[in-house]
Amino acid sequence: MKALVLSGGSGTRLRPLTHTSPKQLVPVANKPVLYYVLEDIANSGITEVGIVVGESADEIQQAVGDGGKFGLDVTYLRQEAPLGLAHAVLIARDYLGDDDFVMYLGDNFILGGIAKLVEAFRADRPDAQILLTRVPDPKNFGVAEIGPGGRVVGLEEKPQHPKSDLAVVGVYFFTPVVHEAVRAVSPSWRGELEITHAIQWLIDRPCEVRSTTISGYWKDTGNVVDMLEVNRSVLDGIEPGVEGGIDAATELIGRVRIEAGAEVSGSRIVGPAVVGSGTVIVGSYVGPYTSIGENCRIEDSEIEFSIMLRDSRLSGTLRVQRSLIGRNVTVTPPSRVPAGNRLILGDHSRVEISS
Template sequence: MKALILSGGTGSRLRPLTYTGAKQLIPVANKPILFYAIEAIREAGITEIGMIVGDTGAEIERVVGDGQAFGVKITYIPQEAPLGLAHAVKIAESFIGADDFLMFLGDNLVRDGVRAFSEQFQTSKPNGMILLSRVPNPQRFGVAEIQGGQVTRLIEKPKVPPSDLALVGVYLFDRSIFRAVNEIAPSARGELEITDAIQHLIDHGYRVEAHIIDGWWKDTGKPEDMLEANRMMVENIMPSCDGTVDQHSQVIGRACIASGAVIENSVIRGPVVIGANAVIRNSYIGPFTSISEGVRIEGSELENSIILQDTVIEHIPTRIDSSLIGKNVHISKVIERPKALTFVLGDNSRAEVQ
C-alpha cells in the first residue's frame, strides 16, 4: 500500500500567513501540521508517499526533504493548479500504479492516527473506504449516508443533513478510483471533486465502506481551527526542560522548553511549548501557547496563542489572547508622545484594539 498526501492548497482562509508560506507548514505545538500526517502514515506501516504540491512545492520539499528523516520515501507530484482533490488522484496514477493507497489531506490532524483505518480496509477489501466522525454541526461538512455498513450517498454541506457523519479528509482506495476520476465532470466551481468520484463508485456498483473514529480530529483551514488544534496537541506534551530557567521564574504545570531557550523573571503556566533559543523576560506565558524558535517576548503577557519563529513582542500592556502571529513580526508599545496606533498589515489581516 502507498499513500498520497495533498499539500497543494493555497490556504486562502489563513491569509496573510499563507502569502509567504505553505499552510501545511504552519506549526501546531511547534511542529508543522504536515509532519503529523507523515508520521500517522508511517505508523500505519506505509512508507511510500506521493506528495501533491502546488505553488509552495519548493518550500515543502526544502522542509520535508526526501522523507528519510521520517523513515519514509517521498515522491513529489506537482499539480499545475488547485483543480480539486479528484484531480490530485488523477495525476498520481503513475505513482500509485496497481497498489491500494491511502489519501490524506495535509492540513488535517487525526489525533489517534490511521492505523486502525488502514487495517480495516485491508481486512474488508472494499473498493473504497472513507474516514468519518460524528459532529454537532454536519451542515458545515461533507456528510455521508450509510445503510448496512456501506456508504450510499455523499452530500456536500447539506441544509438538512441525513446524518451527523462528517468526512474527515482521509480516504482509502483501490485502483477503481482512477476510472471514477477520469469519468466525472468538473463541479460548478471548476474542480474535480473527490465526493463526486466516490459517489460515481457507489452509483456503478462498487463497494464503499466507512470507518467511524471516536477520537479528535481537526481540519486546520481557519485561524480558529489552528488554535483549537494547537490546544489539543499541546495538551498531550511531555514536560521537559533543556533550556535555562532562572531562580526568579516559575514554571507551573506541563511545559516543554527546548534547548537554548532562556526564561528570566517570568511565569510559565502550562501546557506550553517554547522553542529553541526563545527568550522570555519579565513576562507571563499562559496555557495552550506555542512559541517557536528564536522568538523574544519581553514585558508582555500572552496565552492560547501560536507565535511563529523570530517574532518579537515587547512591552504590550494588554494580555494577548487567541492569536496566530507569523514569522519575523515585531509588536511593541511606543512610549513617546503623542500616542498613536501604527500598523503595517498585509492583505486580509485582522487587528483588534481595545
C-alpha cells in the first residue's frame, strides 16, 4: 500500500503568509504541518509516499528531502496547476500502479492518526473508504449522505442545501478502481476534477464505498483560525522541559518547553507554550497556547494564543493575541506623532486597528 500526499495548493486563505512559504510548511508547535502528516503515514506502516507538488516544489523538497528522516521513501510528482484532487490522482497513475493507496491532504491534521484505519482498510478492502466528521456548517465542505451500515449513497461538494452534517475529511482510501473513476469525470464549475465526483461515479457504478465517522480532533489548517486551533491542540500534549537558559527572575508555569540555545530573562511564561532554539525573551510575558519559533526576539512585550515564526521580533508591544506572525517580521509601537496609522502592507493583508 502506498500514500499520496497533496502539497500543491496555493494556500489563498493563509495569504499573505503563503506568498512566501507553502501552507503545508507553516509550523504548529514549531513543526511544519506536513511533518505531522508524514509521521502519521510512517506510523501506519506505509513506507512509499508520492508527494504532489506545484509552484512551491523546491521548498517542499528542501524540507522533506528523500523522506529518510521519517522512515519513508518519497517520490515527487509535479502538478502544473491546482486542478483538483481527482486530477492529482490522475497524474499519479504511473507512480501508484495497481497498488491500494491512502490519499492524505498535506494541510490536514488528525489527532490520533490513521494507523487503525489503514489496518482496517487493508483487511476489508472496499473499493473506497472515506472519513467523515460532523460539522456545524457543512456548506463549506464535501458532504456525504449515508445509508445503512455506513455505506455512502451520495456526495455533494459544498452544497447549498446539505443532506447531512457529515463533512468529508481530507483522508481517502482507494483501490485501483479509482483510476477509472478519475478518468471518467469532467471538470466542475470551478474548473477542477473533484474527488467527490469520482467517488460518486464509484457509488453509481455501483462499487462499495464505505465511510468511517471520526469523533477525534480533525482540522483543515487552511486558515489562520484553524491553524491556531491545531497549535492549541498539539501544545496540550507537549512534554515540558528546559534545555535553554533561564535566569532567577523568570517564572515558568505549567507545561513549558524551552529549546536548546534559547535564553529567557526577567520574564513569565505560562504553558502550554514552546520557545524555539536561539530565541531571546527579555522582560516579557508569553501566555498559554503560544509557539515561538527559532531565533526570535521578544522584549518588553506580551503575546499569547499565537504562532510566531522564526527570525521575528516583538519590542515594546502591548498584548498580542490570536495572531499568526510570519518569518522575519518586526512589530514595534508607533512613533510618538499625532494620531494616525502608518501602514506598509503586502497584497491581501488584513489589519485590525483600535479606534
